[in-house]
Amino acid sequence: MLKNKQVGFLGSGNMGEALIHGLLHSHLCRPEQILCSDVRPERLKAIREKYGVKGTSHNPEVVxxxxxxxxxxxxxxxxxxxEEVxxxxxxxxxxxxxxxGVPxxxxxxxxRKELKLIRVMPNICVSVREGVSAIAGGKHASKEDLIAAKTIFDSVGKSIIIEEYLLDAVTGLSGSxxxxxxxxxxxxxxxxxKVGLSRSDALILASQTVLGAAKMLIETGEHPGKLKDMVTSPxxxxxxxxxxxxxxxxRTTLINAVEVATQRSKVLGEIIKNNLTNEKA
Ligand SMILES: NC(=O)c1ccc[n+]([C@@H]2O[C@H](COP(=O)([O-])OP(=O)(O)OC[C@H]3O[C@@H](n4cnc5c(N)ncnc54)[C@H](OP(=O)(O)O)[C@@H]3O)[C@@H](O)[C@H]2O)c1
Incomplete structure (x- = not known):
C-alpha cells in the first residue's frame, strides 16, 4: 500500500517521531521514503540520525x-x-x-482550495506503538485513502474509521x-x-494488572461484564x-469525565476554528 509512496511529515515532534518509528518498525516504509521537516535543527538532526530518514527545515520541500x-x-x-505550503x-x-480540534x-x-484530507485523532500511546486512533475522511478522500491512513496508524496501535463529527467524543474517551x-x-x-507494599512493587502490580486486563479483554473478545463475573467468587x-x-x-465518575472532556473538546474546537477564520478575514 505504501510501497511506492513518499511520506512527508510537517512537524517532527512527539507524534511525528512516533509515526516515523511505527512506519519503519512495521516495514511499511523504507527510510528513504520518509521526508520530515521541523523548525528546530537539533530535532531534525536527531531524527535523521536515529531513523536514517531525510529531513529539511523547508516545509514546501516536504510537500x-x-x-x-x-x-x-x-x-x-x-x-x-x-498557508506556507x-x-x-x-x-x-x-x-x-x-x-x-482543527476541522x-x-x-x-x-x-484556499479543495484538498484530499483525512483527520485523525490518535493518543499519546502511539509512542509505544499501542495507541488508538480514530480516522475521519474528508469529501475527496477515497476508500483507498482511508485504507492508507489506517495502515499508517495501525503501525502504531489500532485504528477505527468514523465520521468527523464524532472526533470530539473520541478526544473525550481515548484521546484523554x-x-x-x-x-x-x-x-x-x-x-x-497503604496496605503495606513498597511503592515500586505496587506500581508494577497496578500497571501490569491494567495491561493484563486490557489484553485479556481484547484477546478473548468477551464482554467486560463476563470477565468481571469470572474473577468474582461468592x-x-x-x-x-x-x-x-x-x-x-x-462508573458514573468515568462516564461524567468522558462527557465533560467531550464537551471541552467541542469548545476548544470552536475557539480554534474561530481563530483560523478570524485571522483569515
Ligand atoms: N501529543 C499527543 O498526545 C497528541 C494526541 C493527539 C493529537 N496530537 C496532535 O499532534 C500534533 C503534534 O503534537 P506533538 O505532541 O507531536 O507536538 P510537538 O512535539 O510540539 O511537535 C510539533 C513539532 O513541530 C515543530 N514546528 C513548530 N513550528 C513548525 C513549522 N512552522 N514547521 C515545521 N515544524 C514546526 C515544533 O517545534 P517547536 O517545539 O520549536 O515549536 C515541534 O518540534 C498537534 O497538532 C496535536 O494536537 C497530539
Missing amino acids: KQSDIIVLAVKPQIMKQVV AKYLDLSKLIISIAA LDAIESCA GPAYIFLIIDALADAGV GGTAIAGLHTLEEGGL
Missing part, C-alpha cells in the same frame, strides 16, 4: 516530494504552515492532519483516556502502599472491592 503528507504541528500554527498542494496528494474545512479554508488510566494506576499504587475479595467502587461512583 513537493511527498504523496502523503502528515500535518503534525500544533493546532495554533496550522494556519501558518498550511498551499501553493504545492493539490488533489493528487493525500493530506492527513492529526492536529487536535477539515478549516484546513481547506486556510489553503491515557490521563485517566495514569490516575487510576497511581491511585491503585497508593492503595498498595463472598470473595473482588466482590467486596467492587462493591466499594460502585459505592464510590466509579
Whole structure:
C-alpha cells in the first residue's frame, strides 16, 4: 500500500517521531521514503540520525516530494504552515492532519482550495506503538485513502474509521483516556502502599494488572461484564472491592469525565476554528 509512496511529515515532534518509528518498525516504509521537516535543527538532526530518514527545515520541500503528507504541528500554527505550503498542494496528494480540534474545512479554508484530507485523532500511546486512533475522511478522500491512513496508524496501535463529527467524543474517551488510566494506576499504587507494599512493587502490580486486563479483554473478545463475573467468587475479595467502587461512583465518575472532556473538546474546537477564520478575514 505504501510501497511506492513518499511520506512527508510537517512537524517532527512527539507524534511525528512516533509515526516515523511505527512506519519503519512495521516495514511499511523504507527510510528513504520518509521526508520530515521541523523548525528546530537539533530535532531534525536527531531524527535523521536515529531513523536514517531525510529531513529539511523547508516545509514546501516536504510537500513537493511527498504523496502523503502528515500535518503534525500544533493546532495554533496550522494556519501558518498550511498557508506556507498551499501553493504545492493539490488533489493528487493525500493530506492527513492529526492536529487536535482543527476541522477539515478549516484546513481547506486556510489553503484556499479543495484538498484530499483525512483527520485523525490518535493518543499519546502511539509512542509505544499501542495507541488508538480514530480516522475521519474528508469529501475527496477515497476508500483507498482511508485504507492508507489506517495502515499508517495501525503501525502504531489500532485504528477505527468514523465520521468527523464524532472526533470530539473520541478526544473525550481515548484521546484523554491515557490521563485517566495514569490516575487510576497511581491511585491503585497508593492503595498498595497503604496496605503495606513498597511503592515500586505496587506500581508494577497496578500497571501490569491494567495491561493484563486490557489484553485479556481484547484477546478473548468477551464482554467486560463476563470477565468481571469470572474473577468474582461468592463472598470473595473482588466482590467486596467492587462493591466499594460502585459505592464510590466509579462508573458514573468515568462516564461524567468522558462527557465533560467531550464537551471541552467541542469548545476548544470552536475557539480554534474561530481563530483560523478570524485571522483569515
Ligand atoms: N501529543 C499527543 O498526545 C497528541 C494526541 C493527539 C493529537 N496530537 C496532535 O499532534 C500534533 C503534534 O503534537 P506533538 O505532541 O507531536 O507536538 P510537538 O512535539 O510540539 O511537535 C510539533 C513539532 O513541530 C515543530 N514546528 C513548530 N513550528 C513548525 C513549522 N512552522 N514547521 C515545521 N515544524 C514546526 C515544533 O517545534 P517547536 O517545539 O520549536 O515549536 C515541534 O518540534 C498537534 O497538532 C496535536 O494536537 C497530539
